[in-house]
Amino acid sequence: MNLIFKKLHALVIFAASSSLVRKAARLIFKLAPRTDIAVRSPEGILYADSPDRLLAALLWKKTMPSSLEYSVYARFIRPGMTVLDIGANIGFFTLLFSRLAGETGRVIAFEPDPDNFRLLRKTLDANNRKNVECEQKAVSEGDGAEKLFLSEEHRGDHRIFDSGDDRKSININTISVDGKLGPQGRADFIKMDIQGAEFRALAGMERTIRNSPGLTMLCEFSPALLKKAGAGPGAFLEKLLSYGFTMKYLDEETCSVKEASPEELTALCAGEKYLNLLLERT
Template sequence: MTLKKILSPIFNKTVKHLAGHGIGRNKAVGTVFNYLKSSLKEEYVQIDDHIMYLDKQDSLCLSINNIYEKFETDLVKQEIKKGDVVIDIGANIGYYTLIFAKLVGDTGKVFAFEPDPTNFELLRKNIEANGYKNVILEQKALSNKEGKVTLALSKQNTAGHHISSEQQDSKNSIQVDAIIADNYFKNFERKINFVKMDVEGAESIVLGGMTNMLRNNAELKMMVEYNPDAIKNMGLDPASYLELLIRNGFSMMDIDSKNMKITNTDVQSLIRKYHDEYTNLLCVKS
């Protein structure tokens, strides 16, 4: 047995024991944690009957927890059915994409969009490793305009890459292709049932290119992130993003993973509740 195989379970057990104690807020501790996590992780893990190859940093901590966003994971398993059409915007390395592919089955379809080349290659590898033929992969960002956009890269977290606004420092960035969802799905004849979107504050930009899709799918549900800090870093307004969801005919539910409950909410309640924290929202056509 290698030293790595000996140390890895000890590290994982220690991290789980210390979770929730706030020590990760210490910058030095966080640096050590990230180093050990990336050094001790395996190349791949087995999750929910899937093989998942991990990014170098194991940004989703899958080698430690063997699951990501457990409450949200359980929720999408309740919401998505065989034969559904699902769109994964900001697919990263494919954690949710794999779950969606299994849930919709052979008669369903999953479209996964991930603009970062490194993430995309892992996404492709994970889909191929699990033998899914019902997933269409696109190495593109979704936006409200087509062409090249700047993707700012996070050094610590490959799930933290995001479209860069003009006011952001984008030294560590690349140019990627962006497309408009309405154009991409213009001739798609099936109904779209579910959208998952995690684009680090650029949600309203993506929604700006989805007007027809949102209007034409009367039973559409979406799981989207609400991260006010990330939205402000984009030079955008959190309240305007939430109001955009309302204008497009959605009612919003706060996915409270800490207390493991889903509650109806509105713009002002979310503004009051979340300042330096984020949450996920389940949005249902009302």
């Protein structure tokens, strides 16, 4: 996420910590008409059907093309590459990945929420993106069934664990990256933003990582969410290091990529803070 997105997200999470605010937001969302609205962005048409997704699409249109995160994708993704969008939501980055990978490339977008997935498919169809394959599943350590705990006020904050804040849940299916790509499967770039489930997803892509010496990843790191999901932030970072990744992060404040140790990264994410890790194989 870029700086404006991160500040908006932090504001929403802070507000959502109040049960009164959550109830008010849910009431507003229920009363708001659910109509698909097309937002024209530099990458094409995005569809949104709720106040929070519409606001996110408008912010993406205005701010993302000039962001550090956007420039990182443009730097690393090339025509012909295989790109995984893990936590695709309504397709904010899927459109960008599709363009960068080109006709000879392959993009696989994973999004478990039925409403977000429908909008993702509609967005891709509207832009005639033929190099994208969509999976309506959550990426985890293996194939199976899970509950997805929904955030009615912020549809980018669904989780596959119960965080104890009175969320409704739906049944979804899970898939592993290794299972999807097969024994010889390789990937060139992986973007992963799945609200604390990153450690479980990592466990299901070990073979793919071994098969992909040139792999680059951009992964959200939220110690608070990892802990809520039952994973240790330190163990998560050490696992990434064991695969031979260098550890850097995106500093949106200074618009630069910086190296940091696991201890420094954890300290930067005190409380509910989070950041994007840039992981390259050495």
